[in-house]
Amino acid sequence: MEKLFIAEKPSLGRAIAENLPGPKKNGEGYIQAGNDVVTWCFGHILEMPYPEAYNPEWKSWDLKHLPIIPPRWKLEPKRDSKDQLKTIKTLLAQASTVVNAGDPDREGQMLVDEVLEYLGNDRPTKRLLLSATDPATVKRELGRMQPNDRFRGLYQAGLGRARADWLVGMNLSRAITKTLSREHMISIGRVQTPTLALVARRCDLIENFEPRDFFDIEATVHESSRDPADDSTPRLTLAFSPQKDEDRLWDQAEAKSIAKALKNREGALSKMTERKKERPPRLFTLPELQKFASKNLKLSASKTLAVAQELYEKKLTTYPRTECPYLPKEQEADVPDILDAIGQAADESLVNARARLQNPEARPSVFNTAKVEEHHAIIPTRNPLPEGLSDQAVALYKAIAMRYLLMLAPDRVYDETLYTAVWDERTYKAKGQVTVSPGWTTIAGKAANDKALPDLPDGARVTVADAKPRKRTTRPPDYYTEGTLIEDMGSVAKYVQNDKLKAVLKENSGIGTAATQAQTIETLKSRGYITLDRGKLKVSELGRSIAHNLHPLLVNPDLTAKWEMDLKRIADGDMELSEFEGNIHRFLDYILKWAKDRQGEVEIAGEPAKTKGRGPKKGGGKRRKAA
Numbered sequence: 001m002e003k004l005f006i007a008e009k010p011s012l013g014r015a016i017a018e019n020l021p022g023p024k025k026n027g028e029g030y031i032q033a034g035n036d037v038v039t040w041c042f043g044h045i046l047e048m049p050y051p052e053a054y055n056p057e058w059k060s061w062d063l064k065h066l067p068i069i070p071p072r073w074k075l076e077p078k079r080d081s082k083d084q085l086k087t088i089k090t091l092l093a094q095a096s097t098v099v100n101a102g103d104p105d106r107e108g109q110m111l112v113d114e115v116l117e118y119l120g121n122d123r124p125t126k127r128l129l130l131s132a133t134d135p136a137t138v139k140r141e142l143g144r145m146q147p148n149d150r151f152r153g154l155y156q157a158g159l160g161r162a163r164a165d166w167l168v169g170m171n172l173s174r175a176i177t178k179t180l181s182r183e184h185m186i187s188i189g190r191v192q193t194p195t196l197a198l199v200a201r202r203c204d205l206i207e208n209f210e211p212r213d214f215f216d217i218e219a220t221v222h223e224s225s226r227d228p229a230d231d232s233t234p235r236l237t238l239a240f241s242p243q244k245d246e247d248r249l250w251d252q253a254e255a256k257s258i259a260k261a262l263k264n265r266e267g268a269l270s271k272m273t274e275r276k277k278e279r280p281p282r283l284f285t286l287p288e289l290q291k292f293a294s295k296n297l298k299l300s301a302s303k304t305l306a307v308a309q310e311l312y313e314k315k316l317t318t319y320p321r322t323e324c325p326y327l328p329k330e331q332e333a334d335v336p337d338i339l340d341a342i343g344q345a346a347d348e349s350l351v352n353a354r355a356r357l358q359n360p361e362a363r364p365s366v367f368n369t370a371k372v373e374e375h376h377a378i379i380p381t382r383n384p385l386p387e388g389l390s391d392q393a394v395a396l397y398k399a400i401a402m403r404y405l406l407m408l409a410p411d412r413v414y415d416e417t418l419y420t421a422v423w424d425e426r427t428y429k430a431k432g433q434v435t436v437s438p439g440w441t442t443i444a445g446k447a448a449n450d451k452a453l454p455d456l457p458d459g460a461r462v463t464v465a466d467a468k469p470r471k472r473t474t475r476p477p478d479y480y481t482e483g484t485l486i487e488d489m490g491s492v493a494k495y496v497q498n499d500k501l502k503a504v505l506k507e508n509s510g511i512g513t514a515a516t517q518a519q520t521i522e523t524l525k526s527r528g529y530i531t532l533d534r535g536k537l538k539v540s541e542l543g544r545s546i547a548h549n550l551h552p553l554l555v556n557p558d559l560t561a562k563w564e565m566d567l568k569r570i571a572d573g574d575m576e577l578s579e580f581e582g583n584i585h586r587f588l589d590y591i592l593k594w595a596k597d598r599q600g601e602v603e604i605a606g607e608p609a610k611t612k613g614r615g616p617k618k619g620g621g622k623r624r625k626a627a
Contacts, residue, residue, distance in 0.1 A: 004095035045081035110158025200547035209476035215255035234454035238428035283377035294483030528608025541606030
């Protein structure tokens with residue numbers, strides 16, 4: 001055997017085998033392709049065992065055993081994956097070269113590398129990175145495989161993530177359950193607990209919100225030289241509408257007084273017209289796709305990921321677990337073929353949208369190799385949309401394909417006009433816009449958001465014909481949807497107080513990754529900490545109590561976001577895994593001491609939300625699930 005390809009899952013393995021030279025022959029858990037063989041994992045086929053695998057005494061949830069830190073990390077075959085692991089072991093012994101064909105991200109790198117390490121692989125190993133599984137992409141990437149050693153940092157980052165999650169889950173779930181909770185097993189997670197806190201804080205804001213009335217002033221003006229009784233005299237409505245609380249008018253009597261004093265006042269009108277461009281929406285990342293699908297298709301974050309994965313495995317779209325909205329420059333050459341595929345889709349609206357795109361142009365700002373890291377934006381492949389897909393799959397494909405079309409369309413061009421006038425140090429404004437060229441909005445079928453204003457000259461003297469206050473009321477933020485929660489998980493910098501960390505976070509991921517955020521939400525729902533109520537995420541009594549009573553380091557996003565940054569540094573070769581693990585150990589010591597000191601002072605209580613499956617059990621004690 002020349003090469004042994006180890007794919008992340010069977011569907012990816014079949015896509016690789018189809019594009020290798022030579023006759024094909026199916027085996028038990030593999031495909032022979034000429035002189036090469038393709039086999040596969042089923043996602044992670046090895047798992048980190050529970051604490052009792054290291055020490056039988058650690059099965060007991062006893063504070064005296066904490067912190068539980070394995071002297072040497074172990075992996076065990078999953079029960080339903082043992083036969084496949086034996087197949088890989090047998091094939092590995094016959095191979096001259098091995099190819100890691102895991103998905104192109106941290107987890108994909110790790111789940112194949114951990115198998116190779118577990119089996120003691122000493123063969124030369126290459127890395128195949130597939131962002132799509134259509135034949136052209138697979139054949140292209142087969143021709144430029146890289147040494148797997150170049151991705152050692154990515155593997156180490158995957159190990160760091162897994163070990164941090166294990167250490168936090170196994171130790172702190174036990175510690176918090178035994179010290180601060182009487183009735184429930186409390187699950188603590190490196191990502192899930194700060195995410196729970198985001199939902200709890202949002203619910204607190206909404207439920208404790210007290211609306212307040214405030215007042216804008218609307219002033220209708222005309223040119224002083226024109227007769228106000230003449231119906232042909234243009235009128236313009238300006239508004240004093242400050243956005244900051246300290247500048248708003250909260251007192252109705254004061255607002256009425258200001259409006260009354262404005263009538264018949266003269267002033268100078270300033271006019272500024274500027275030609276602007278509106279770019280089309282960016283190509284989809286997974287978080288953006290989940291936000292779109294939550295709002296427009298009523299799909300949960302996990303369902304969106306599942307459907308996107310289905311489209312990827314059917315070779316209709318590219319790899320979905322991405323946080324990058326850019327494409328490598330070399331993919332400019334694929335544009336005609338992808339457009340042709342969209343034009344052949346089994347969907348009339350897509351075919352018509354493709355027909356409206358007359359002169360597609362690849363934007364340098366999108367086709368920017370320097371901004372593409374592990375994988376690129378989610379886009380269609382060269383394969384047209386077939387018939388027979390589920391409605392959800394068709395809807396998601398259409399959204400992805402439409403974004404691709406819009407990215408190749410010209411900007412919308414419009415003229416924006418701003419009128420301003422000042423009375424008593426208050427600035428009154430009117431803003432309007434008129435489309436000059438609709439650009440991408442024509443492809444999207446989007447109506448122009450035009451607001452034409454009267455044409456008055458710059459510097460004109462105007463008179464206030466009428467003025468009146470307009471009552472408005474402050475509103476609380478909206479409840480999270482799964483899409484907006486994932487958006488906040490990614491833009492967590494705005495909740496961070498440390499300026500240095502905030503600045504760095506703006507350039508990096510927030511809580512979790514695109515591949516794990518949906519699962520985090522599902523975990524919180526399954527444990528009864530949050531619930532989905534008509535599309536709105538709400539916290540349960542128990543979830544709120546957890547968020548309110550834990551140490552700030554566990555619930556604030558700062559720490560877990562810092563850890564995500566450290567994992568990226570490990571992947572980039574700028575930090576050792578041992579240093580990261582040492583930081584986790586010190587953190588555990590600190591929180592364990594805090595929990596023991598608070599025993600009897602703080603109590604986590606309340607009822608979990610009802611779940612469709614089994615929620616958290618009552619009664620702390622010997623629980624296997626801790627992460």
